[in-house]
Amino acid sequence: MQRIGVFVCWCGSNIAATVDVDRVVEAVKTDPNVVHAENYQYMCSEAGQKLIRDAITEHQLTGIVVCSCSPRMHEQTFRKTAEAAGLNQYMVEIANIREQCSWIHKDKDEGTEKAIILARAAIAKVCLNAPLQPGQSKVVKRALIIGGGIAGIQSAIDIADAGYKVDIVERTPTIGGKMAQLDKTFPTLDCASCIVTPKMVECAQHPNITIYAYSEVEEVKGFVGNFNVKIRKKARYVDETKCTGCAVCTEKCPSRKGRNEFNCGLDTRGAVYIPFAQAIPNVATIDATNCLHFKTGKCGICAKNCSANAIDFEQKDEIFEEQYGAIVVATGYQISDVTKFDEYQYTKHPDVVTSLELERLMNAAGPSKGVLVKPSDGKHPHDIVFIQCVGSRDISGRGKCYCSKICCMYTAKHAMLIREKYPDVNVHVFYIDVRTPGKNFDEFYRRAVEQYNVDYIKGMVGKVYENEKGGLTVQAVDLISNERVMLDTDMVVLAAAIEPSDGVKHIASMLTASIDTNNFLTEAHPKLRPVESPTAGVFLSGVCQGPKDIPETVSQAGAAAVKVVGLLAKDYLVTNPCTAHTDETMCNGCSSCERVCPYGAISYIDKEVMDKGVREVRRIAQVNGALCQGCGACTVACPSGAMDLKGFSNKQIMAEVDAICK
Amino acid sequence: MIYSYFPGCTLKAKAQDLDTYGRKAAEALGVTLEEIPEWQCCGAVYQQATDEIATKLSSVRALNAAKEKGQPLVTICSACHHVIKRVNEDMKENEDMILRANNYLKFDEPYHGETEVIHYLEMLRDKIGFDKIKEAVVNPLKGKKIAAYYGCLLLRPSKVMQFDDPENPTIIEDFIKAIGAEPVVYPFRNECCGGYQTITDKDQSDRFANKVIDSAKMKGAEMIITACPLCLYNLKQNTRDIPVVYFTELLAEALGVKEQEG
Secondary structure, three states: OOOEEEEEEOOOHHHHOOOOHHHHHHHHHOOOOEEEEEEEOOOOOHHHHHHHHHHHHHOOOOEEEEEEOOHHHHHHHHHHHHHHOOOOHHHEEEEEOHHHHHOOOOOHHHHHHHHHHHHHHHHHHHOOOOOOOOOEEEOOOEEEEEOOOHHHHHHHHHHHHOOOEEEEEOOOOOOOOHHHHOOEEOOOOEEHHHHHHHHHHHHHHOOOEEEEOOEEEEEEEEEOOEEEEEEEEOOOOEOOOOOOOOOHHHHHOOOOOEEOHHHOOOOEEOOEEOOOOOOOOOOOEEOOOOOHHHHHOOOOHHHHHOOOOOEOOOOOOEEEEEEEOEEEEOOOEEEOOHHHHHHHOOOOOOOEEEHHHHHHHHOOOOOOOOOOOOOOOOOOOOEEEEEEEEOOOOOOOOOOOOOOOOHHHHHHHHHHHHHHHOOOOEEEEEEOOOOOOOOOHHHHHHHHHHHOOOEEEEOOEEEEEEOOOOOEEEEEEEOOOOEEEEEEEOEEEEEEOEEEOOOHHHHHHHHOOOEOOOOOEOOOEOOOEOOEOOOOOEEEOHHHOOOOOHHHHHHHHHHHHHHHHHHHOOOEEEOOOOOEEEOOOOOOOOOHHHHHOOOOOEEEEEEEEEEOOEEEEEEEEEEOOOOOOOOOHHHHHOOOOOEEEOOOOHHHHHHHHHHHHO | OEEEEEOOOHHHOOOHHHHHHHHHHHHHOOOEEEEOOOOOOOOOOOOOOOOOOHHHHHHHHHHHHHHHHOOOEEEOOHHHHHHHHHHHHHHHHOHHHHHHHHHHHOOOOOOOOOOOEEEHHHHHHHHHOHHHHHHHOOOOOOOOEEEEEOOOOOOOOHHHHOOOOOOOOOHHHHHHHHOOOEEEOOHHHHOOOOOOHHHHOHHHHHHHHHHHHHHHHHOOOOEEEEOOHHHHHHHHHOOOOOOEEEHHHHHHHHOOOOOOOO
């Protein structure tokens, strides 16, 4: 017979308002295994924990059940409490009577009934618990950063400065990300390149940082402290060790039809290219789809002109493996598809551009050398209309339901920069709301309105169309005067919604890190653990977690780095003892468990087994306890019931079900 | 394929072309349209008042007739389609309307929005398929630049009508391609024609209609097609130099059945 203690928490009024805690205590006392039960206002407080410790000693308890909030909140707290009183920490069960009971019920009788049932299930389970001992696993002192934008760069520098090795894997030929494409940054209007390129250089020169540009993560195995990652270094067809970045090849290349990604496709580039002058690594890349050599087998002008002899048409993708203790996801964002909003004529008229395209048009290193011109005819525009929330805060089902957060500020920035540089240009901004929370942000926006006379109009644009004069007409509504607005203009700029980069879904599934309905990575706790993924050892940096501007991204990147450093500073991690194991006499070697295991923890061996007095060699599943994360997928996949999970055995689960159904 | 068919009053009077050519074309495509016996006016305008029910009952009657035959209900007139589709959605979701309409009409079995309501264009797109229509075309309207005029009734409210993207629709352009012609995409194809304003404020409806016509002409259209009798009326009132016809007429022409005896 077990000696179980039950502790019912009020959680102030969170539980006690909907659950009669006295009745729960009385009800559980009738269970023959329960020798002690009581309730208290805040069981997680020091006074509450003392109640538990004292009861364990006084009643010589062999197991305890705490009826309180979700185990995600305080399971660790109560395990430590039990351990302090000399009880094995795995002899603790939590009955979640807050999130799964009091918070979702209104009727107190019903809530109380349910709380009693949940408590009974936990009692039934804890009676079958066995003391478990956690093991240890070694921590690999190296971090992987996926994505080399400002988020990844900042996390890398911070981790490297703390003395740990960091690898950045970036899928494009250079690090720098979206920030390198920007012209100026709000609210200080300092030049984006001038602040990001020195950081890129710092990464390249840091003895602890290795950059794998034009590379992608191919496979992730292992677990916190010990990830095993396969990285594909894509063939650049240029030997990085030889290329000096002189760019002669990029000038001589006769194929000029490549879409210049760095300039958002506003101009073209050669098939061999360096994305921009300050690229890191500063080496050329050949894009095989546009290269004449790969198309026709001829040409080779780049190779003839390369004094460093760096062109290598025979280069192949390379895959290598590396171990990491922690992984930071910093995959950033992309501009969402504005073609779904073609009432604004983006696909039909060249003078309708996205805000990022405008950044390139305004940038001294952009296609027009920083002179603002209409893409259609290269002429100076006299009137520009900005449309905010294109695809953000969308209720039509074509865009995103969320606010992209950065657009109000960068639109104010664009409007101001244009008015500053070209006072003859009229600038109009159509908006739903102007949202400018942030240090010096609202002052910035007001400057655009008051000092630069930018014409802000509250209302959405219905459509944009080409008028008889060849210009554009914007049809909208002014919600303040409640009048229809018809505006003739020369250019329309769409503040398009931002969304997580398209590769993030694949990366998240490799990392078993969860994502939300908008493909943003989910944090472990929205308030208290904002830079950690619920998957141990995976950290979040930048817009992959949610829309944010540069200052916020840099802060979050630093926070993620601190979490990584905290992990890498440990030599060993305590491992979860709730792992799967095989009943050798029941396993028939079918491989079902191996196929469903997301951690690669199951392998097969041929082993001599004694079964009903017969000795024979059988193929048997074997679980690597260091790799197993106790997810339980194998236990349900096993057709013969040979797989079981410590701490969550089939018997325990059935006992819970029985207790609920009694 | 056999469908129940609701022509509506305009198609029996002013818009006979829409009906006649629609039937001929359907026949050529192997579709039988069975006119609902003793159908009554759809109600003409979908009443916004939440307690308005009398004007919606005739639609429910037509819907129930199709249900009893176990057939989807096909409409051609934009206004009829708009009203019947919205009433059908009400009969699926609006408890008050379901109760009151059924209490009043006393069918053998209560009606709960079971009938699938499809517009003729949706039938072409979703039931027959534009590629099948392309195959059936004997007289492709090659090189003809045609502007689709959607109006508002088929598209909005988009969540109920589920017809096409209300801002960037493609169904009529796809139809134009299927009959071998060249669609002209112009910005005012989904703007209002002026609607019933033509009775009370003709100047205003003329302004609206002219915008649509000018916009289509500017993009090089040689002809405008529509599915709506009121749109056709308003556009025709304001133009002499560009023909405005029903889409069914062009379909019948392309299928080679336009001149047959009806």
